[in-house]
Amino acid sequence: MAKIEVPDDLVALQREALAAAADAKAAGYSAEGWRPWIEAAAVVQNAIAEHAAATGQNRYELEMAVKAAAREG
Template sequence: MAIELTDELIQLQRAAIEAQKTATAGPYSAEAWRPWLEAADQLQAAVTAHAKATSQNRFDVETALKKAVLHPEPTAG
């Protein structure tokens, strides 16, 4: 069964990745990392809710989401 992902999940994953890049670009500070941690919390809550709502395994949803965002399928032509 293919995992169905929403545009919202994809946007949240991208936002968490960008927040991570920003947070880790400089020296550590709790203030600098807060946006990343908040983005990650939002993402995890959305993945859990989506998995529950669609009766899918949460781990499978998260894995499919990361693969779709980090390693997208090449488009033809």
């Protein structure tokens, strides 16, 4: 298996999504309150898919590597 290259910009996007998730969960459920989390998650998913396609990496493996890197730092 090839080494997965994890760009810093994808890690930053994932961290933003994690922060938005924490904010949404802390506030309790409301569609409006969770919208930033949903939008941040969509942004990171699209960025991962685009990067994987552009570099020929496996999208799933890239996503898992991005999530792991975001949790580390």
